[in-house]
Amino acid sequence: MKAARLPTSQLPTSESRASGSPASPSLLWFRDDLRLSDNPALAALAEARTPLAALYVLDEDSPGVRPLGGAARWWLAQSLRALAADLKDRGVPLILRRGPANRVVPEVAALLGAATVAFNDRAGAAETRVDHAVAARLLSEDRRVLSFCAHLLHPPGSVEGASGGMPRTFSSFHRAALKARRLDTPLPAPKHLDGVAHPPEGETLESFDLEPTHPDWAGGLRSAWTAGEAAAQARLAAFMDAGLAGYAEGRDRPDLNHVSRLSPHLRFGEISPRQILSAVRHAAEAGAVPLVDADKFEAELYWREFSYHLLAEMPDLARSNIQHGFDAFPWRECPGELKAWHKGLTGYPLVDAGLRQLWQTGWMHNRVRMVVASFLTKHLLIDWRSGEDWFWDTLVDADGANNAASWQWVAGSGLDAAPYFRIFNPVTQGEKFDPDGTYVRTFVPELGKLPAPLIHKPWTADAHTLAHAGIRLGHTYPRPLVDHGAARERALRAFESTRK
Numbered sequence: 001m002k003a004a005r006l007p008t009s010q011l012p013t014s015e016s017r018a019s020g021s022p023a024s025p026s027l028l029w030f031r032d033d034l035r036l037s038d039n040p041a042l043a044a045l046a047e048a049r050t051p052l053a054a055l056y057v058l059d060e061d062s063p064g065v066r067p068l069g070g071a072a073r074w075w076l077a078q079s080l081r082a083l084a085a086d087l088k089d090r091g092v093p094l095i096l097r098r099g100p101a102n103r104v105v106p107e108v109a110a111l112l113g114a115a116t117v118a119f120n121d122r123a124g125a126a127e128t129r130v131d132h133a134v135a136a137r138l139l140s141e142d143r144r145v146l147s148f149c150a151h152l153l154h155p156p157g158s159v160e161g162a163s164g165g166m167p168r169t170f171s172s173f174h175r176a177a178l179k180a181r182r183l184d185t186p187l188p189a190p191k192h193l194d195g196v197a198h199p200p201e202g203e204t205l206e207s208f209d210l211e212p213t214h215p216d217w218a219g220g221l222r223s224a225w226t227a228g229e230a231a232a233q234a235r236l237a238a239f240m241d242a243g244l245a246g247y248a249e250g251r252d253r254p255d256l257n258h259v260s261r262l263s264p265h266l267r268f269g270e271i272s273p274r275q276i277l278s279a280v281r282h283a284a285e286a287g288a289v290p291l292v293d294a295d296k297f298e299a300e301l302y303w304r305e306f307s308y309h310l311l312a313e314m315p316d317l318a319r320s321n322i323q324h325g326f327d328a329f330p331w332r333e334c335p336g337e338l339k340a341w342h343k344g345l346t347g348y349p350l351v352d353a354g355l356r357q358l359w360q361t362g363w364m365h366n367r368v369r370m371v372v373a374s375f376l377t378k379h380l381l382i383d384w385r386s387g388e389d390w391f392w393d394t395l396v397d398a399d400g401a402n403n404a405a406s407w408q409w410v411a412g413s414g415l416d417a418a419p420y421f422r423i424f425n426p427v428t429q430g431e432k433f434d435p436d437g438t439y440v441r442t443f444v445p446e447l448g449k450l451p452a453p454l455i456h457k458p459w460t461a462d463a464h465t466l467a468h469a470g471i472r473l474g475h476t477y478p479r480p481l482v483d484h485g486a487a488r489e490r491a492l493r494a495f496e497s498t499r500k
């Protein structure tokens with residue numbers, strides 16, 4: 001069995017330690033790679049043509065592994081359902097188990113009598129520690145272990161600047177990565193798989209308790225999304241048809257449809273970055289989309305690579321400032337203002353629309369993510385970690401690398417971060433990127449009747465206009481939580497302290 005053409009992982013594997021007869025079963029351990037196509041671990045096992053069982057472990061017990069937030073748990077349930085159905089169509093059982101992976105994986109491998117266990121790498125220091133422990137235990141039991149890098153275009157740590165080490169700015173990282181970039185053809189889903197006839201018993205998806213019941217808050221998520229590999233491919237196809245051309249300009253407009261919304265599919269590995277990049281590059285080469293749009297989109301995929309490289313270098317990315325000057329930053333403790341921000345009741349329509357889009361659909365447009373994050377950390381001077389936590393719990397694409405790196409980028413404490421003095425004005429951002437107020441009207445319907453010139457600053461409307469639009473400021477919609485100009489001055493003074 002070979003892993004030719006595929007980037008292999010850093011984990012100890014055992015190409016030379018095969019045991020068992022050729023017909024001994026194999027075990028595929030699924031993690032953040034819930035797909036059948038372009039899945040190197042699955043491709044390797046399919047090539048061997050041994051009877052196969054698949055395993056997913058809900059591991060909430062291993063030390064340091066951050067439990068998924070609520071929206072991501074909901075997504076995981078849908079994704080596992082889709083994966084189980086796809087595998088079942090090919091005769092392969094998906095065994096669900098709960099517990100610490102370094103106990104559960106070897107246990108299932110033993111029950112199955114698996115000669116080989118294969119998986120694709122995950123990111124994160126704690127996850128990698130678990131994977132090393134699992135691999136070591138399996139090897140000690142004389143099983144063969146195969147692991148691959150399938151979540152990223154470049155394995156973490158592999159992109160280096162001229163003087164070695166990870167490049168410190170995104171543009172130098174991107175330049176170095178492009179030099180190393182390989183446009184390999186993604187692997188097709190295996191045509192033929194042999195499932196084991198008698199898999200070890202598993203638990204039910206319901207017993208994982210991933211979906212909310214009392215109350216069932218997931219209605220908005222259900223209306224907005226379909227999880228699973230087929231849905232991910234359909235979303236990519238729709239984006240290639242109707243979103244990519246015009247991406248470079250349109251990607252900043254939350255009122256338009258120019259972004260891919262592939263992030264939750266990427267987060268759970270229902271689609272690989274290589275599949276996306278390959279589709280985009282082919283379309284550009286064929287002249288089907290302008291090069292400028294393809295290049296801009298590819299650059300965004302590289303922001304994801306940048307975040308993962310950063311996470312590999314800084315395992316504590318979600319808790320510790322990258323720039324230590326921020327360790328003494330005078331963050332304010334104000335639960336009332338944080339709650340108003342959570343609920344989308346800050347009195348700034350673009351900020352409120354973003355936070356309500358997040359609550360209703362589990363996702364927020366990138367431009368608006370930047371504005372709401374800037375508002376929290378700069379207008380309210382609330383610690384970026386509080387915002388990161390909220391996003392972690394409410395985003396369907398909540399991602400250990402992208403979320404933390406982006407929050408630090410906006411707050412100013414990150415690598416190659418937005419400068420501290422860049423304080424987004426939520427009114428002018430709204431006027432520029434949601435000029436007709438379409439986005440605000442969708443998520444803040446109580447402002448729906450305001451004319452476009454006033455929709456991003458309702459407090460400037462006269463009494464007659466407000467009455468005509470059915471708005472009572474302070475009652476049906478809040479007055480601004482802070483004055484922009486005063487908040488900006490306060491933030492600049494606070495940020496001065498990081499420069500001493």
Ligand SMILES: Cc1cc2nc3c(=O)[nH]c(=O)nc-3n(C[C@H](O)[C@H](O)[C@H](O)COP(=O)(O)OP(=O)(O)OC[C@H]3O[C@@H](n4cnc5c(N)ncnc54)[C@H](O)[C@@H]3O)c2cc1C
Pocket residue numbers: 251259260261262263264266267300301302303304307364365366367369370373391395397398399400402403404406407410
């Ligand atoms: C405060 C804040 C928090 C964020 N948290 C997350 C998160 O938890 N998970 C997450 O995937 N992204 C996060 N992002 C990055 C970005 O907002 C999302 O990736 C993007 O909005 C997803 O929508 P899309 O798939 O339509 O993006 P597209 O514009 O279609 O881009 C395609 C893909 O490129 C990647 N990408 C795009 N923009 C960025 C970016 N700025 N940084 C890193 N990767 C990017 C994503 O994987 C995305 O799916 C965050 C950004 C901010 C400002």
